[in-house]
Amino acid sequence: MRFSSKVEKCGLSPMRKFHPFAVAAREKGRSIYHLNIGQPDIETPKAYFDAVRSFDQSVLEYAPSGGVPELVAAVQKYYAALDMHYTAEEVLITTGGSEALQIALNCMIDDGDEIVIPEPFYPNYSTMVYTCGGTIRPVATCPEEGYHFATREKMERAINEKTRAILVTNPGNPTGTVLTAEEMQMLAQLAVEHDLFLIADEAYREFVYAGEVLQSFGSIEEAREHVIVIDTVSKRFSACGARVGCLLSHNKEFLDHAMKYCQCRLAVATLDQVAAAALYSVDESYFAAVREEYKRRRDTVVEGLKKIPGVICECPKGAFYLMAALPVDDADKFQQWLLEEFEDKGETVMFAPGEPFYGTPGKGKNEIRIAYVLQQEKLARAMELLALGIEAYNKR
Amino acid sequence: MRFSSKVEKCGLSPMRKFHPFAVAAREKGRSIYHLNIGQPDIETPKAYFDAVRSFDQSVLEYAPSGGVPELVAAVQKYYAALDMHYTAEEVLITTGGSEALQIALNCMIDDGDEIVIPEPFYPNYSTMVYTCGGTIRPVATCPEEGYHFATREKMERAINEKTRAILVTNPGNPTGTVLTAEEMQMLAQLAVEHDLFLIADEAYREFVYAGEVLQSFGSIEEAREHVIVIDTVSKRFSACGARVGCLLSHNKEFLDHAMKYCQCRLAVATLDQVAAAALYSVDESYFAAVREEYKRRRDTVVEGLKKIPGVICECPKGAFYLMAALPVDDADKFQQWLLEEFEDKGETVMFAPGEPFYGTPGKGKNEIRIAYVLQQEKLARAMELLALGIEAYNKR
Numbered sequence: 001m002r003f004s005s006k007v008e009k010c011g012l013s014p015m016r017k018f019h020p021f022a023v024a025a026r027e028k029g030r031s032i033y034h035l036n037i038g039q040p041d042i043e044t045p046k047a048y049f050d051a052v053r054s055f056d057q058s059v060l061e062y063a064p065s066g067g068v069p070e071l072v073a074a075v076q077k078y079y080a081a082l083d084m085h086y087t088a089e090e091v092l093i094t095t096g097g098s099e100a101l102q103i104a105l106n107c108m109i110d111d112g113d114e115i116v117i118p119e120p121f122y123p124n125y126s127t128m129v130y131t132c133g134g135t136i137r138p139v140a141t142c143p144e145e146g147y148h149f150a151t152r153e154k155m156e157r158a159i160n161e162k163t164r165a166i167l168v169t170n171p172g173n174p175t176g177t178v179l180t181a182e183e184m185q186m187l188a189q190l191a192v193e194h195d196l197f198l199i200a201d202e203a204y205r206e207f208v209y210a211g212e213v214l215q216s217f218g219s220i221e222e223a224r225e226h227v228i229v230i231d232t233v234s235k236r237f238s239a240c241g242a243r244v245g246c247l248l249s250h251n252k253e254f255l256d257h258a259m260k261y262c263q264c265r266l267a268v269a270t271l272d273q274v275a276a277a278a279l280y281s282v283d284e285s286y287f288a289a290v291r292e293e294y295k296r297r298r299d300t301v302v303e304g305l306k307k308i309p310g311v312i313c314e315c316p317k318g319a320f321y322l323m324a325a326l327p328v329d330d331a332d333k334f335q336q337w338l339l340e341e342f343e344d345k346g347e348t349v350m351f352a353p354g355e356p357f358y359g360t361p362g363k364g365k366n367e368i369r370i371a372y373v374l375q376q377e378k379l380a381r382a383m384e385l386l387a388l389g390i391e392a393y394n395k396r
Numbered sequence: 397m398r399f400s401s402k403v404e405k406c407g408l409s410p411m412r413k414f415h416p417f418a419v420a421a422r423e424k425g426r427s428i429y430h431l432n433i434g435q436p437d438i439e440t441p442k443a444y445f446d447a448v449r450s451f452d453q454s455v456l457e458y459a460p461s462g463g464v465p466e467l468v469a470a471v472q473k474y475y476a477a478l479d480m481h482y483t484a485e486e487v488l489i490t491t492g493g494s495e496a497l498q499i500a501l502n503c504m505i506d507d508g509d510e511i512v513i514p515e516p517f518y519p520n521y522s523t524m525v526y527t528c529g530g531t532i533r534p535v536a537t538c539p540e541e542g543y544h545f546a547t548r549e550k551m552e553r554a555i556n557e558k559t560r561a562i563l564v565t566n567p568g569n570p571t572g573t574v575l576t577a578e579e580m581q582m583l584a585q586l587a588v589e590h591d592l593f594l595i596a597d598e599a600y601r602e603f604v605y606a607g608e609v610l611q612s613f614g615s616i617e618e619a620r621e622h623v624i625v626i627d628t629v630s631k632r633f634s635a636c637g638a639r640v641g642c643l644l645s646h647n648k649e650f651l652d653h654a655m656k657y658c659q660c661r662l663a664v665a666t667l668d669q670v671a672a673a674a675l676y677s678v679d680e681s682y683f684a685a686v687r688e689e690y691k692r693r694r695d696t697v698v699e700g701l702k703k704i705p706g707v708i709c710e711c712p713k714g715a716f717y718l719m720a721a722l723p724v725d726d727a728d729k730f731q732q733w734l735l736e737e738f739e740d741k742g743e744t745v746m747f748a749p750g751e752p753f754y755g756t757p758g759k760g761k762n763e764i765r766i767a768y769v770l771q772q773e774k775l776a777r778a779m780e781l782l783a784l785g786i787e788a789y790n791k792r
Contacts, residue, residue: 004504
């Protein structure tokens with residue numbers, strides 16, 4: 001039997017690679033501070049579980065392919081409050097933001113087509129683009145410049161006749177960078193000029209820490225036919241396991257194509273949609289409290305990093321991730337060593353090595369991504385362990 | 397902006413086409429007997445909702461990409477009872493049987509590759525294959541032969557150097573045909589000889605009405621590296637809205653590739669998986685009762701069809717569908733007429749016109765698929781309406 005050349009180009013999750021080492025470390029009695037995955041520890045709003053418990057239909061039927069009406073309406077209302085007005089037909093509920101991305105990319109990519117993505121980027125974008133037969137054209141950044149990518153020159157250099165879309169994560173994963181309104185305007189303008197889609201992955205929209213108003217590419221009127229917004233309840237409501245996201249677009253032709261995919265996989269899980277609709281009833285104080293909590297965590301991590309000699313890290317403005325360059329030869333080897341050789345009072349730390357976040361081979365070798373999804377005192381200790389680890393690693 | 401040529405090849409669901417006519421008919425006060433969709437009316441076992449209600453984690457976290465361990469174990473146990481032994485790594489939980497199919501096809505198709513599928517087939521197979529860049533090579537059947545496809549000659553004629561897999565739905569949707577053990581053996585043998593995958597969509601495994609033991613291609617030892625079993629809780633437990641299915645295979649390389657997709661979309665909904673695991677605790681009496689109910693329904697429909705002059709229909713042995721050829725010029729036009737022009741005591745009937753179930757253009761024009769998912773007396777009345785409709789349509 002032969003396998004698809006597209007799937008052969010993809011790799012297993014780079015995050016998984018260290019799993020056996022982590023298991024072995026735990027078996028030796030070590031406890032590990034996990035900064036390697038984006039699974040928040042914040043409680044899911046009770047509204048979700050209440051809705052689930054009060055579901056009273058006796059037959060668990062297929063939901064409509066585009067989403068259950070109450071969830072579509074909840075999403076519309078959420079966007080209307082941001083002065084973005086989508087009709088019910090312009091909202092397609094998906095199985096997480098992941099499926100929204102897969103559907104969008106499948107609608108536009110033919111073999112050999114390119115998607116422009118600033119690097120470092122979310123590693124699953126690679127599998128999503130490759131399995132459609134496309135390739136990623138990365139836009140280079142560096143830790144010294146705080147991973148800043150949004151200049152017209154940098155972006156335009158990456159666009160060619162094979163480009164189908166620009167894919168931007170804002171706020172950024174893994175970098176935590178937040179675009180300014182002017183940068184967003186420039187990117188949207190670029191999409192219009194070059195007749196490209198602009199896929200805006202805004203999973204972390206609420207996680208901005210400078211008191212700014214919430215932003216979305218979907219609000220840029222001049223690019224309304226070009227922008228596809230990817231959204232999800234996963235991070236916003238700490239409901240990653242719900243697998244409920246959505247696609248938003250004003251482009252009728254795109255929506256028609258996307259609906260073909262939606263119909264082909266029939267529907268998103270019914271109960272999760274009903275419960276996700278209830279999540280949208282959570283009031284602004286919930287977001288404010290969560291935002292404050294993450295902000296404190298970010299500050300703790302950045303403070304810890306700044307104390308470590310040789311670490312390069314700009315304070316990120318959003319999401320719950322940051323990237324940093326470490327004074328080590330190879331973050332991958334360093335991570336393995338932290339799990340196999342290092343401990344301080346029986347404890348060690350895990351992060352995500354930076355290389356898999358890059359599309360350009362060889363880049364990110366001494367960088368790491370930190371997800372600050374633990375409580376402050378744990379984060380402080382994790383930074384201490386990182387400092388001790390770097391020192392011991394470089395002395396070994 | 398340009399769209400993918402693959403998605404442009406796909407169509408919207410043919411079932412949807414009559415939706416506006418149905419709405420209009422209801423607005424005129426007509427009631428409609430729906431035999432057009434495979435949404436069972438059987439109650440979902442309480443175990444599902446009980447499990448959902450007693451879920452007590454405060455953070456709804458991502459499940460593991462391959463599935464929650466308790467569901468994987470439940471699936472393993474179910475198969476072990478059929479004397480099929482899968483390790484936990486050989487079971488990948490998916491978002492319904494639909495995602496299982498999409499993953500399997502994505503793993504093997506490159507542009508221009510072919511999948512051999514007996515026609516008529518489940519129309520979503522087209523979108524699934526097209527979006528991977530492949531095409532379907534249909535194996536022709538006819539109503540006069542009870543849609544029988546499983547002869548070595550017929551199958552072998554469809555296989556060429558571009559063939560990657562044979563995809564078989566058993567019991568069949570839309571035909572309700574059930575393969576004999578010998579036919580299954582022959583198909584498996586063919587896959588081995590031609591070095592192909594055999595994708596066995598066994599969503600309707602339990603729905604067989606001749607008292608036979610449950611069958612699966614997964615039990616054919618000689619083809620263990622070739623067979624990929626597609627399974628789902630949707631029909632088995634009348635839990636279509638759960639969107640929980642799985643992929644089963646003994647082929648390590650295939651499983652590794654499939655895991656890349658599983659990781660890329662992160663996970664299947666957590667709560668639905670926990671609840672689906674509980675479904676597997678339902679005892680054999682549940683299946684026996686459901687089977688008896690569907691058998692009675694099938695008999696009612698077949699009896700009704702046999703009374704209509706000119707209808708060609710063999711009594712199907714499984715699933716809850718059947719195909720029949722009607723004495724009308726065009727089932728599509730006839731359906732529209734039934735919704736727009738016909739009524740008897742304020743009632744009319746809907747089925748799925750046959751053409752979209754065929755890969756060969758022009759075939760199936762006078763055929764229909766009936767899903768017998770209503771109670772017996774309603775089915776009897778629906779057959780009466782069909783008979784009256786055919787008579788009036790041909791006299792108009």
